[in-house]
Amino acid sequence: MMKVTLVEEARVFIAECYKELNKTSALAQRLKQIECEIKTTHTYKHTEEELAHGVKMAWRNNNRCIGRLFWQQLQLIDARSATTAVEVEAALLHHIEAGTNGGAIRPTITVFEPGRVRIWNEQLIRYAGYIVDGKQIGDPLSNDITKLCQRLGWQSNKTDFDVLPLLFQVDEHSPLCMRDIPSPLVKEVTITHPDYPKLAELSLKWYAVPIIANMRLSIGGISYEACPFNGWYMGTEIASRNLVDTARYNKLPAIATALGIETRKNRELWQDRALLELNYAVLDSYKRAKVQMVDHHTAAKQFAQFESNEVEAHREVTGNWAWLIPPMSPASTHIFHQPYANTTKTPNFFYKKSLFEKENHCPFQQ
Numbered sequence: 060m061m062k063v064t065l066v067e068e069a070r071v072f073i074a075e076c077y078k079e080l081n082k083t084s085a086l087a088q089r090l091k092q093i094e095c096e097i098k099t100t101h102t103y104k105h106t107e108e109e110l111a112h113g114v115k116m117a118w119r120n121n122n123r124c125i126g127r128l129f130w131q132q133l134q135l136i137d138a139r140s141a142t143t144a145v146e147v148e149a150a151l152l153h154h155i156e157a158g159t160n161g162g163a164i165r166p167t168i169t170v171f172e173p174g175r176v177r178i179w180n181e182q183l184i185r186y187a188g189y190i191v192d193g194k195q196i197g198d199p200l201s202n203d204i205t206k207l208c209q210r211l212g213w214q215s216n217k218t219d220f221d222v223l224p225l226l227f228q229v230d231e232h233s234p235l236c237m238r239d240i241p242s243p244l245v246k247e248v249t250i251t252h253p254d255y256p257k258l259a260e261l262s263l264k265w266y267a268v269p270i271i272a273n274m275r276l277s278i279g280g281i282s283y284e285a286c287p288f289n290g291w292y293m294g295t296e297i298a299s300r301n302l303v304d305t306a307r308y309n310k311l312p313a314i315a316t317a318l319g320i321e322t323r324k325n326r327e328l329w330q331d332r333a334l335l336e337l338n339y340a341v342l343d344s345y346k347r348a349k350v351q352m353v354d355h356h357t358a359a360k361q362f363a364q365f366e367s368n369e370v371e372a373h374r375e376v377t378g379n380w381a382w383l384i385p386p387m388s389p390a391s392t393h394i395f396h397q398p399y400a401n402t403t404k405t406p407n408f409f410y411k412k413s414l415f416e417k418e419n420h421c422p423f424q425q
């Protein structure tokens with residue numbers, strides 16, 4: 060297959076972007092300018108307007124996301140001028156604050172200059188994980204990054220819910236910077252159930268905003284390696300997965316016991332009953348805490364609206380069925396009952412290789 064050149068990728072994106080923005084009259088001149096820029100510098104720089112629309116298209120094209128109805132609301136924080144550790148830290152903290160917005164979560168993306176900033180956190184806010192005396196504490200997903208933080212001098216109380224520090228480099232070759240997130244910036248929600256006070260005794264909680272920081276944003280041939288972005292949570296992400304997966308917090312047996320559900324017999328459906336009440340508790344707790352969260356039935360309805368909007372706009376809806384169906388009662392949503400074409404359109408977000416894989420040079424290990 061022939062390699063698509065940067066000019067070609069730029070052309071396709073700029074044409075689509077300008078069409079959607081009703082700016083086709085400016086297209087020819089902008090393309091000429093970009094071609095010139097690529098000839099002399101081997102790259103080109105998006106205008107803020109192109110970037111602001113490109114990130115929205117990337118969200119709209121992301122096959123795994125059920126929340127895409129709101130793609131037009133994504134707010135861009137253009138941090139391409141941030142180059143020092145102080146500036147990058149300030150931008151990351153600003154994102155946490157602006158995205159959280161006191162609980163009225165705003166879908167937000169912060170975009171750094173391509174090829175500069177490297178963020179090591181999987182999400183800006185994430186709980187640490189440790190193995191102490193052979194026992195897992197906290198989030199097992201975070202065991203590697205937690206070890207790295209500890210080697211860099213990070214100290215914690217080793218609870219199940221220690222918020223990891225930010226870990227980043229201002230460019231590939233510079234040392235790792237580690238910065239605690241001031242705790243007033245980290246909104247969290249304690250999980251309680253109105254009908255089962257005993258659930259509170261498990262001291263479960265979760266943070267308000269998932270801010271994905273380990274994906275690469277690709278727009279018009281340009282790769283933005285550091286582009287933390289957030290939406291709001293769907294309840295099942297926490298109540299059917301994070302707190303429950305055996306490879307995560309693995310709390311279902313303890314939850315069932317707190318709810319007074321007998322866990323001996325599979326066919327008495329203790330797992331399903333516990334999951335249902337935990338899902339109810341998480342949604343109720345976020346509501347009481349005034350932190351935005353969507354339930355999976357509403358999210359599916361919103362996705363149906365997205366699908367019909369896209370048809371109206373003459374765009375094909377692509378999707379990854381296995382990701383779009385919620386992990387709770389999937390067959391009660393329309394998504395379960397139809398196929399989706401899992402083809403990849405750009406702009407889009409892509410996974411990066413984990414920075415913890417062996418081939419990756421860890422600046423701390425030398």
Ligand code: ARG
Binds near residue numbers: 271290301
């Ligand atoms: N599933 C991930 C988590 O539980 C978050 C993924 C993004 N979710 C979202 N609602 N935007 O942390």
